[in-house]
Amino acid sequence: MKDKVRNPILPGFNPDPSICRVGGDYYIATSTFEWYPGVQIHHSRDLANWELASRPLERTSQLDMRGNPDSCGIWAPCLSYADGLFWLIYTDMKRYEGNFKDGHNYLVTAPTIEGPWSDPVYLNSSGFDPSLFHDEDGRKWLLNLQWDYRQREGGDRFGGILLQEYDVEQQRLVGPICNIFAGTPMKLTEGPHLYRRDGWYHLLVAEGGTGYEHAVTMARSREIAGPYEVHPDNPVLTSRQDSDNPLQRAGHADLVDTPSGETWMVHLCGRPLPGTRRSPRGRETSLQKVEWGADGWLRLAHGGNTPALEVSMPGVEQLAPAAEEVHDFTSGALPEAFQWLRTPQPERLFSLSERPGYLRLFGRESVGSWFEQALVARRQDSIHCSAETTLEFEPEDLQQFAGLIAYYNRFKFHYLAVTRGDGGDKVLSVMSCRDAWPSGTLEIVDSDDVALDPALPVRLGLDIREAELQFRYAQGDAAWQPVGPVLDASLLSDEGSGRAHGYFTGNFLGMAAHDISGRGIPADFSGFRYCRENR
Template sequence: MPLVKNPILPGFNPDPSILRVGKDYYIATSTFEWYPGVQIHHSTDLANWTLLTRPLTRQSQLDMRGDPDSCGVWAPCLTHDGDKFWLVYTDVKRKDGSFKDAHNYIAWADKIDGGEWSDPVYVNSSGFDPSLFHDPDSGKKYFVNMLWDHRRRPLLFAGIAVQEWNAKTRKLVGERKNVYQGTDLQLAEAPHVYKRNGWYYMLIAEGGTGYEHACTFARSKDIWGPYETHPDKYIVTSKDHPRAALQRAGHGDIVETEDGRTYLVHLTGRPTTQARRCVLGRETAIQECYWGEDDWLYVKNGPVPSLWVDLPGKRDESKYWEEKRYTFEDGLHRDFQWLRTPETERIFNVKDGKLTLTGREAIGSWFEQALVARRQEHFSYDAETVIDFSPTDERQFAGLTAYYCRYNFFYLTVTAHSDGQRELLIMSSEASWPIGNLNTPYVPYVQIPNEGKVKLALTIRGNQLQFYYAVLGSGDEELKKMGPVFDASIVSDECGGHQQHGSFTGAFVAGEERAGCLC
């Protein structure tokens, strides 16, 4: 089998849930506050993946207006019971502090793409990152979830619970039982259950989402426990190997190929700079596994995750490195997302080959901002856009941003002075991290003619970001530098404005507009 380099889903693609149906593999990943909800990629060889769909597309399924940064859709679980696809997900409305408002839902569909996913059924709000296990022998379905106990300090994580879920009544039934508390690494969450050779196996995440992260494995002869922990405890982790290429390894799921090989997908991070900042966020990697004679699962060459893995397919690297040019003749390209709102007509429309943003609230709003973005998937890249914008008010902005969250972004914007003269300025929260106060103007503004389209550009080379601009139709259309070289590593998980284990997304490059006055 050919060697393929990790990660298989680069950029912000955390918390993978993997599924095989026939010859087709699917991975669902978290999208947090980015809309539409849940990314599902497709592959036939585990090496080459294509973004297939984002199933949570309408207000009856998901409305995240008001969800803070790194809240929203957490840790989807994608399964198939031989008849339907099932999707379990959490919509987190609050995460900081002792209380968490984490609402769990189940949706389903006959077809994963091309068909309509159901409106979700509310399950409970007892924890986050749940899964749905379909017992192949009894035919019963079990809702498996971590328990969040706001009274237990400082840990708050109370163990993994199992309860039957009735697909006909669409309700939890019977007793809920706390079946497994994890190991001394603590923070047990994100459970998945499997059945093999008469054993119920449970894979959980422990150690938080930072550099202590791990996948812990346990098993029992009964779904209700007791569960014994794997003799090695953690089947994949980088926590004791700070020089490993893949860090933050944890939160995984298992899949078997048609010919009986076993693989584990897991989230990972690739830190840069001496500060170990993951500008690409948490990505999805894959590891080859094997079952030992003791009926325990082991990661090949583990528990430290391998950078290179034997997979059934050979990856087409040309697609990974190809230049992307986006036009809007056929609508908004699937690579793009926006923040929180299902009412897209209020923030953008695509017509006559153009993307038009309708200015709403300021960049960093948790409710309604006109921002359309795509993920950063490479450590170095160039981005350009042409905007047609004639502001008359100093409260009106439109431009290009390297964006992580309301606390961390760099924003080159076309705006106007109070006298109506059009100008360029850069806004940034860099110098005030982690407080998140906006520095504006961060560098002296540049006056530009009041008429004419403007090309805005940025380059990122590792941890260095440089903005550029050109006024089209001016006779001098060569891109000129705007502002100093900024520290691009600020746009990362580690600088997301939260405490440790609190920032979960990744860097985006985006077009954004603010109206300033909506009267």
């Protein structure tokens, strides 16, 4: 697309964007939750075309999420650049549900975006969404929301935005802790970022929750600790009153200035399937042009406060993603599209060297385990897509199974697995889990297991067309054959959880091996093909 940018700019599970610029280079950091390595950082030279540059939290000393519940782990990183270093602040959330949240905030630095990234400095645990502000006088300030575990009538547990100074030499927070902003009547005040412009401190926050009431609001003060006056036209950005907008759940934003002085906003959004309020692609990142008015307040350049699907960017051509990605596992390194769950010890889960040209998964704990699960997958970034792989696997009994999976979390997945039937034959089985516990029990959705030729590898495939998912298989030179019924792909989404506030990730498509006997039977995958018809 020439002279326009179509949103989202980071399609498929890339939420909570934080953006910074170094010279002519732009970088966006997004949340990865329980997926390892932690934090995705994308790079661009034109704000329209982005490539993955780094996943910096890649070793045990930086991040160990074994035991973290679904949708915990890395929440809302903040990326900035100052004093010749990149500064990355992040939360490792250890508990999500209930009155309490155990989230620990850390800082790592690096001379380049590729690293090496330092071991973390512990900051605090008073609340999530931490952000580092570099003031003009060289002082540095940490902001984060304060979590209030008490249930108050008519209130919420978001207790305002805290501010405390960070001492670089001592590598710790110092001085008083100030609660600088209680939020607006929209409540659920989180995601703070601070900017200094024309003698004002501008505070940008997310409010309304990360669902369909989500929004961006702003306030400003002459003093960093306040008091802050709220924007006269809040919310600055939201889709809450525009149900027809393709970009729903708009909120959680950050700002960046171009070398020419323009200001742009990156923000979270979701694209529900047509006719539904379910978004299997998860929460994504979009871009809006904004302008500072004569009154000193920021507003969307196109007017109003709803996000634009297309944004004018003269002279820039946004390239379409490749229609097909084919990975043959011959390089000796896991292709960058893929991640795994929670553990900093991937050698326990998979190997690309034990059988060259294959991705070998070692069967570990059950599907949905919070500790050690051999599942390697990539984001779904299109509502019309397909995935294929070829599997060689010799299960010994029904406790070993491996295959192709569409995975949202432990209670929401569809799984085409090779295992052993009751008679000892190698068979295909379609497993599905469709809701939260206790109703979310595992179903074998096709009671007639498909018998396989034990001498041949098996090709496994799936096709997603909006809310429909169909598995298929083939062996030898035979044509593809469907397996099992058409499944509900829309359930593999935040909104498909059956919970009031859902979860926070997106659907992944990939390869899995499980061995609940503990014997660690391996499964070998000789390739993976992903096709998309659109974003």
